Amino acid sequence: MNDPIIETRHLKRQFGDTLAVADLSLTVGRGEIFGFLGPNGAGKSTTIKMLLGLIAPSSGSGTMLGAPLGDRAARRRVGFLPEHFRFHDVLTARELLRFHGRLHGIRGLHLDVRIDDLLARVDLLDAADRPLRGYSKGMMQRAGLAQALINDPELIILDEPTSGLDPIGTKWMKNLILELRDQGKTILMCSHRLEDVQDVCDRIAILFDGELQELGSVEKLLEVEEMVQLTARGLKISDGLKQDLAAVIARHGGSVDNLDHPTTTLEDLFLRIVEESKARPGRRYQPPGSPGATGTAGTPAQRT
Numbered sequence: 001m002n003d004p005i006i007e008t009r010h011l012k013r014q015f016g017d018t019l020a021v022a023d024l025s026l027t028v029g030r031g032e033i034f035g036f037l038g039p040n041g042a043g044k045s046t047t048i049k050m051l052l053g054l055i056a057p058s059s060g061s062g063t064m065l066g067a068p069l070g071d072r073a074a075r076r077r078v079g080f081l082p083e084h085f086r087f088h089d090v091l092t093a094r095e096l097l098r099f100h101g102r103l104h105g106i107r108g109l110h111l112d113v114r115i116d117d118l119l120a121r122v123d124l125l126d127a128a129d130r131p132l133r134g135y136s137k138g139m140m141q142r143a144g145l146a147q148a149l150i151n152d153p154e155l156i157i158l159d160e161p162t163s164g165l166d167p168i169g170t171k172w173m174k175n176l177i178l179e180l181r182d183q184g185k186t187i188l189m190c191s192h193r194l195e196d197v198q199d200v201c202d203r204i205a206i207l208f209d210g211e212l213q214e215l216g217s218v219e220k221l222l223e224v225e226e227m228v229q230l231t232a233r234g235l236k237i238s239d240g241l242k243q244d245l246a247a248v249i250a251r252h253g254g255s256v257d258n259l260d261h262p263t264t265t266l267e268d269l270f271l272r273i274v275e276e277s278k279a280r281p282g283r284r285y286q287p288p289g290s291p292g293a294t295g296t297a298g299t300p301a302q303r304t
Contacts, residue, residue, distance in 0.1 A: 003030040005155055005186045006051060008062035013046050013055065020046040022210045024060070033177060033187045035197040035218070038207035044190050045083075047207075048157060051188075052080065065155060076104065079153035081144050083160040083190075089133035093124050093143045096132065097150055104151040118146040121176070137164035145176075156180060159190045171271060174200050198222070228254070 006028035013021040021043040028034045038044050049055045051062065053070025067074035087096055097115045106114065119125045122142040127135070132143065141164050148156060161177070162170045170193075177187055177200050191197050197204060198218060206214040214221065235241065237259060246256045 004028065004063070005030050006034075006062070006064050006188065008047075008051075009060055011047070011050060011060035011062055012058045013043075013050060014058045020210050021050070021057075021207075024207075024210075024212055026205055026212065026215060028186060028188060030186055031181060031184055032202040033181050033189060033200050035201035035204035036188060036190045036207070037194070037197060037204055041209075042207040043210040044207060045159070046210075048159065048188075048190070051157070052078070076151065077154045079148035079151060079156045081148040081156075081158050081161060083163060085144050087132055087140075087143070087147075090131055092129045092131055093119060093135075093146070094128045096143060097146055100147045101150045106151070114150065114152075118149055121149075122146045123172075138166065138169045141165060141169075141173075145173075149180075153185070155186045155188070157188045160192065161189060162191065162193055162196050167271060168274065170196065 004027045006026075008024050008026055011021060011024040012019070024043075024047060036044050036047070046055070050057050051064055051069060053072075053075060057069070062069045064071070065074040065077050091099065094115060097118060098111065101111045101114060116125075119128045122145055124139065124142055124146065127139060132140065135143065141161070145158075145161065148158070158177070162173050165173055174196060177189070181187060181200075181202075189197065189201065201218050203215070203217050204221065205212060230245075242256070242259055245259065249256055
């Protein structure tokens with residue numbers, strides 16, 4: 001990788017007799033969204049702490065933003081949203097950002113403009129002067145993201161960024177992560193919500209018991225090479241279609257495992273219904289067979 005933002009070489013961390021991270025070697029390139037996955041206890045948080053210089057490796061080495069791990073100048077170019085963050089809840093969101101901005105050495109009008117831009121970006125302008133103790137979990141998550149962006153970082157580390165967000169908030173967060181990537185930011189993202197990782201990440205690493213088990217592009221890793229998928233429009237499944245397709249596929253040495261209509265995702269269905277409901281206030285679901293209901297169960301025709 002020509003321009004690595006993170007690079008580890010045989011990184012290891014041991015706590016007494018417990019090996020938390022073993023021989024971890026990986027590279028994260030500039031401008032990519034990198035998913036860091038694994039069950040609880042896999043070594044993800046320990047690795048992040050080593051990258052940030054919060055704990056030292058037992059052995060091995062690494063660089064972040066071209067500097068050795070723990071370098072203070074490099075850390076100033078990093079934004080971090082931990083999974084379990086704690087802010088002074090007597091502060092307002094504006095005061096929180098001002099506090100963290102000053103810690104980064106930002107002052108005056110530049111800081112004021114930066115704060116307003118971030119509050120608008122995370123949709124907290126209307127609540128900017130309310131104490132954090134009155135915020136919902138989703139609002140706190142957005143305030144936490146804003147503080148991670150206050151220094152306009154090159155590298156953004158997000159630990160469970162969609163935690164506590166409803167489907168609309170989750171979609172918003174994923175869109176923002178993609179926007180940050182499009183602006184040239186590099187994002188290291190840990191999440192247990194695998195559908196979120198699949199939606200936004202370019203490459204992923206999977207850890208188990210402190211050891212790297214898989215590394216590669218999401219698209220390539222999810223590809224099932226021994227199967228072929230065909231998508232077509234303008235026709236319904238019939239016995240004749242099944243027989244014709246089976247005959248063609250058999251001539252090429254394959255067989256039909258399944259032939260069915262595609263499905264959407266629950267997230268897309270939920271978001272579509274919410275948007276349709278906003279556009280048509282007062283509409284509601286009508287059970288099949290009720291007056292005015294047509295089509296099959298769950299179709300838009302039955303939300304009148």
